[in-house]
Amino acid sequence: MNMINLLLFPIIIPFFFAMILLFFKEQVVIQRVLTLIGLVLSLLASFWLIATVKADGIQTVTLGNWPAPFGITMVSDMLSALLVTTTILITFFVVLYSFQSIGSERERFFYYPAILFMITGINGAFTTGDIFNMFVFFEVLLIASYLLIVLGGEKRQLRESIKYILVNVISSALFVITVAYLYSIIGTLNMADISVKIAEINQPGIISVIAILFLIVFGIKGAIFPLYFWLPGSYAAPPIPVLALFGALLTKVGVYAITRTYTLFFVHDIGFTHEFLMILSVLTIVAGCIGALAYFDLKQIIIYNIIIAVGVILFGVSQMNTPGLEGAVYYLIHDMLIKGALFVLIGIIIYVTGTSNLRKMGGLIKTYPALGWTYLVAAFGLAGIPPLSGFIGKLLIVQGGFQAENAFGSIVILASSLIVLLSVMRIFIYAFWGAPEKANVLPSIDAAKYRHMMVPAVLLTVVTVAYGVGAEWLMPYMSDAADVLRDPSIYINAVLKE
Amino acid sequence: MELMLSILIGVLFTAAVYLILSRSLLKVILGTGLLSHGAHLLILTMGGLSGSKPPVLIDGVTDFADPLPQALILTAIVISFGVTAVILVMAYRMYAVHKTDNMNELRGNDEHD
Numbered sequence: 001m002n003m004i005n006l007l008l009f010p011i012i013i014p015f016f017f018a019m020i021l022l023f024f025k026e027q028v029v030i031q032r033v034l035t036l037i038g039l040v041l042s043l044l045a046s047f048w049l050i051a052t053v054k055a056d057g058i059q060t061v062t063l064g065n066w067p068a069p070f071g072i073t074m075v076s077d078m079l080s081a082l083l084v085t086t087t088i089l090i091t092f093f094v095v096l097y098s099f100q101s102i103g104s105e106r107e108r109f110f111y112y113p114a115i116l117f118m119i120t121g122i123n124g125a126f127t128t129g130d131i132f133n134m135f136v137f138f139e140v141l142l143i144a145s146y147l148l149i150v151l152g153g154e155k156r157q158l159r160e161s162i163k164y165i166l167v168n169v170i171s172s173a174l175f176v177i178t179v180a181y182l183y184s185i186i187g188t189l190n191m192a193d194i195s196v197k198i199a200e201i202n203q204p205g206i207i208s209v210i211a212i213l214f215l216i217v218f219g220i221k222g223a224i225f226p227l228y229f230w231l232p233g234s235y236a237a238p239p240i241p242v243l244a245l246f247g248a249l250l251t252k253v254g255v256y257a258i259t260r261t262y263t264l265f266f267v268h269d270i271g272f273t274h275e276f277l278m279i280l281s282v283l284t285i286v287a288g289c290i291g292a293l294a295y296f297d298l299k300q301i302i303i304y305n306i307i308i309a310v311g312v313i314l315f316g317v318s319q320m321n322t323p324g325l326e327g328a329v330y331y332l333i334h335d336m337l338i339k340g341a342l343f344v345l346i347g348i349i350i351y352v353t354g355t356s357n358l359r360k361m362g363g364l365i366k367t368y369p370a371l372g373w374t375y376l377v378a379a380f381g382l383a384g385i386p387p388l389s390g391f392i393g394k395l396l397i398v399q400g401g402f403q404a405e406n407a408f409g410s411i412v413i414l415a416s417s418l419i420v421l422l423s424v425m426r427i428f429i430y431a432f433w434g435a436p437e438k439a440n441v442l443p444s445i446d447a448a449k450y451r452h453m454m455v456p457a458v459l460l461t462v463v464t465v466a467y468g469v470g471a472e473w474l475m476p477y478m479s480d481a482a483d484v485l486r487d488p489s490i491y492i493n494a495v496l497k498e
Numbered sequence: 499m500e501l502m503l504s505i506l507i508g509v510l511f512t513a514a515v516y517l518i519l520s521r522s523l524l525k526v527i528l529g530t531g532l533l534s535h536g537a538h539l540l541i542l543t544m545g546g547l548s549g550s551k552p553p554v555l556i557d558g559v560t561d562f563a564d565p566l567p568q569a570l571i572l573t574a575i576v577i578s579f580g581v582t583a584v585i586l587v588m589a590y591r592m593y594a595v596h597k598t599d600n601m602n603e604l605r606g607n608d609e610h611d
Contacts, residue, residue, distance in 0.1 A: 132570055132573070135574075136573060136577070139577045139581070142581075143580065143581065143584065146581075146584055146588070150588055150591075153591060153595070155595055155596065156606065158588070158591055158592040158595050158596065159592065159596065159604050159606055161588060162523065162585075162588060162589060162592055162604070163604075165581075165584070165585050165588065166518075166526060166530065166585075169530045169533075169534075169581055169585065170518070170530065170533065172577075172581075173530070173533045173534050173536075173537045173578075176534070176537040176538070176540075176541065176574055177537050177540055179541075179570075180537070180540045180541040180543075180544040180545075180567075181544060183541070183544055183545065183566075183567070183570075184544035184545070184546075189566070
């Protein structure tokens with residue numbers, strides 16, 4: 001076999017290193033070093049993968065050398081290659097941040113292996129070309145996330161993780177049920193083959209029902225409007241590095257799955273399915289905005305911003321035209337990066353103030369200027385102030401909305417940007433301006449630890465700025481990704497005509 | 499046969515929903531178990547129960563059973579077994595810490611844990 005196995009590397013390498021780490025339970029230093037080596041190797045492999053996909057088109061490998069619709073196919077188009085790379089990049093920085101903040105108790109109880117197993121599942125879900133295999137990779141990442149969310153065993157963590165697990169178990173059962181229905185009608189599980197077969201029978205009503213079932217399944221994981229109820233409580237329970245990983249990566253897997261199924265399978269009755277998706281995504285934005293303004297808790301404000309972003313991305317997907325899809329891809333990756341950066345930054349704010357309640361903070365800009373200005377850049381990036389990274393994605397999505405004559409949704413997105421800006425600026429004003437609170441003069445702040453925590457935060461913010469400023473240079477990659485979404489036949493030909 | 503199984507699946511889902519909506523955490527977990535049993539049987543039924551011969555190439559046999567749903571169920575059973583084990587352990591730990599298995603008493607919010 002030649003380079004065709006390349007697309008498996010970002011899945012296999014974290015898995016392999018996670019297994020090795022299991023043998024070094026007590027040796028924290030060895031664990032840290034091995035985790036970093038594993039992530040750097042995966043990162044190199046994923047950059048190589050992007051270059052290969054850019055040069056040679058979609059990469060596929062069918063496991064066991066069965067011909068395409070029968071064996072399990074792994075497919076790496078530009079969208080999955082970019083998402084895999086972003087996932088590993090964010091994990092790398094969050095792991096750097098964890099060295100300082102997670103604490104040795106958690107490090108000695110399989111924290112790093114759990115992260116690497118979760119990356120295995122996430123990258124697998126991004127790469128797979130088989131709908132049942134996607135369920136399996138979802139379970140891999142979910143089981144690792146069950147461990148991460150409960151690790152530490154605090155009272156609140158235990159309470160919230162039970163709810164998190166129950167919601168996900170029910171949605172997984174629903175996933176299996178939906179795949180069973182699809183199989184009974186289509187008789188295949190290969191995603192490219194499903195797309196062909198649905199086109200052959202011209203998407204009767206029952207397929208649209210299955211489309212909505214898929215939306216419910218992935219909507220629970222991706223936190224769209226009526227199904228996001230579990231997210232704010234559960235995500236606030238684990239420590240900040242875990243929250244950063246969950247917030248940046250896990251909901252995006254659900255968003256990716258909706259994007260993939262709604263651009264590859266259910267493209268023949270757009271008037272119903274995509275209209276429904278669009279309405280839900282606008283409602284998601286509104287619900288997220290209400291939440292982001294309602295709380296005085298740092299974590300909750302940023303967590304509700306996840307929900308807003310999910311709505312914005314899915315609105316772009318539901319437009320089904322070139323600017324909308326390009327914008328959705330661009331904004332999806334922007335949001336993963338910026339959420340990672342913001343969660344790490346508020347983690348540092350919480351560390352230096354000892355609280356996550358905005359009312360108890362103030363005057364940090366005098367003592368921690370670097371933290372303040374980095375946060376401000378990240379906050380402007382999230383709100384989409386040009387030339388930072390949120391701007392181009394939103395511009396394209398809004399343009400797509402106007403082009404598809406859904407001006408109302410575009411206006412909601414534009415208005416939501418202001419609310420996003422207000423919600424993150426409120427953190428800046430309350431935490432950094434004003435007089436220092438007497439209550440939060442903590443003598444125990446370790447200056448060296450603070451500096452070490454700032455390194456990944458600043459680097460991640462620099463990456464997001466580069467992602468915004470370098471948009472012109474990145475655009476060919478984004479349009480490659482959007483082309484496959486817009487025209488399913490590219491994907492189908494790559495998988496089936498080999 | 500398909501009709502019988504469909505009714506059975508319906509009964510399993512009904513019982514699962516009833517149990518999941520109850521207040522006791524243990525009943526909720528049993529409910530998720532029944533839910534996944536129902537889902538597994540559903541895969542089997544949806545694949546069709548018509549074939550009567552094993553799916554191995556033998557001359558003169560055309561009436562194969564569909565092997566794919568069986569492979570899928572096997573995978574799904576293993577996964578749901580593992581997840582149920584994880585939930586049970588976690589529920590036990592939660593019971594030990596919170597001294598209750600009543601879901602109504604596990605609401606909590608940010609202000610007071």
